[in-house]
Amino acid sequence: MTLKEALKLNSEDIEKLKEDLKIKIKNSGVGAYIEQIENKEISSSGNGVPIAIKNNINVKNWELDCSSNILKGYISPFNATVVEKLQSAGLSPFGLTNMDEFAMGSSTESSSYGKTLNPIDNTRIPGGSSGGSAAAVAAGIAIAALGTDTGGSIRQPAAYCGVVGMKPTYGRVSRYGIAAYSSSLDQCGPITQNVEDAAILYDIIAGYDEKDSTSANIPYTKITPNLNSNKKFTIAVIDNFVAQASNEIQTAFNKAVELLKEQGHKIVHTNMIDTNKIISTYYIISSAEASANLARFDGVRYGARKGDGNLKDMYVDTKTEGFGYEVKKRVMVGSFVLSSGYYDAYYIKAQKVRSLIKAEFDKIFENSDLILSPVAPTTAPKFGSYSNALEMYLADIYTIGVNLSGLPAISLPVAKDKEGLPIGLQLIANSYEEQTLFDGALSMEKAVKYIK
Template structure:
């Protein structure tokens, strides 16, 4: 598959030919269910779009029955930026319903298969975007990351996935799951492509009240794999990871040492606190955000005997089991008598997590950790929702702290599945993050 950097040099005629080639490939690999619709906007480089990002005139459902029939009336800011930079939104990719999941199984369109092994999950919630890039069905894609939803599927499918600093990329036009955690980011074939796509979508947006009003410039034109960095590793953090993940971690550390980086050991608080703080915060915000889906203003409606019954029938039939579960959890932690006991405490823990990272970044440039405790697993392997929640153990603290992070493939397990690790940087240190990732990628390939 042609890279994004290479595609930037194509003529209009060559881009048109590329799109026809992609359509043929997508049709030939329809069993992957990576795309739920093939649409095209403009003449630019085709970029696959996760089904929770508004594209004017497209059906956008966030993988949910409750939004079947909804047509986006406007473009998300990231879509406007793509169009302004010679790129073309090209097809909706499958996702877990409202981005709530780690396997892309909860979509109303059915599950997406991992292109490297059809018996395995592609990760989630941006599993469709990851599968499309990994299978050569997309030059690059956009995903969203609330607790690892770009980085984990990127790791499972053997591609690069990057989550920017919170506020660095506009959320205007992104279907909200947890507003203080959500971020749109690039999913690409390599680190340089990720930097190029990040440069295009990043920047201040007055339409997003949480957008960072700052100009740090672009990163792709200043990429430097030879910059020497101080990188923290967290030995205790990987003790519960699988053998192949621990092996990949050791391999990456050795590669970073060979590249001339300084490696130091640090510790992070027990990730069980991350899990607790995250799922209290995320479900509370999801409950509030999803209250708007009532069948009255847009989307599907199930008529009841009265207004209350219409609300109940619409939401009961429109939302899937996982979304309903998280709405119930969110209502519980926000309810009278439990708000202080759960939600307020979770915000205090969140602050401690942020302060812990800030302290580490006073001494180092980057932190290296796993993305997931294991490689892509077979469908049905995690039947208990709690097991699925625990699979986010290495990614969610990054969202709680609002940090940038990038996942890239480091090794291949004995079963042939890729092993991805992530580098984490201080807020707005995307240049350092991409430089470190490019250095690791270069060392491993070289």
């Protein structure tokens, strides 16, 4: 059942739907961890259409731990703005989904709950950090879900699991009540079964919020009433990006381009800044901001508290036992690049390169409406296939530039490889051009329908 169909149900049908989903969740083998707390009953906050919520989004009276031991036992006293908007629109938060600890990762393996399995192939990662949300939707145990995207964390798992994932323009969706990883990059967005459902859910959660200082105070026009798959666009292809993808990704990409041409869209070719510079810039900035944001988790106000000695021992013991390896690593890198003597050499330089990246996107959009790009260089890797952290970071080469530039983007499945694994491509639009983004995505969805 799609979100569009579910919104038409009466209250009795919605309750029956929730019971059916509970059975699916308990019987599913994908390890999506959609329970509020592992091994406890699935809870629902409200009487509306059930929507899965990533485990870093506050739901009042639910435990929120961001899949980290350091926040175990923390009960949220309030709803995030996106949750308030869901409830106002007749939707109901329905369990928290697994994620990489504090959203730091690309595989959902760094979770304190353990890994989430890809429902297409249980030997493969579902992507991250919103892997639990994508897996739940792909497995049919959630109608739709909310995720967060810091460097591709909605779009990459959506591509690996064969569903639709959308990252809004920075500032379009309130971050109030969402645990921060990297404040200048994070955005909340929908993960759904199709493009129209993504537009419906985006319309519900988007808009200005005075409680969020980064929220864009500009007029908002709903997308769904104006969806049009017949519009023709100029779509840019970044050739040096595509060249770094696997042969199967390139083949699917080229076929998608030909189908878009047949639909009447104009394709233009261009090049852009070296992806190595984009990766370096992203991990310097995101780690620096993570270092600042996670300083608050010290055992004093939130979650777990460790250590029986003095205050310093409590800080050390709480963070040593509470944070996982990936989080510790990024916090240490962030502290280093912000430290005296290195701030100018790394952090300031990264911010300058960030401006260059945004300028290059702006230049492309002078002559194009949309950009078509792979989401990841390969299909979903097997668990344990990354030999080092750098290989995992390289999986984000196509997605992180979008976050550095604050642009909207949407990932949708376009093909399957010879093993039946989904291949996703993404469309990128200029800031606040979500209508163009969804119209183009709807056109591509109708055109490709899984390329053979």
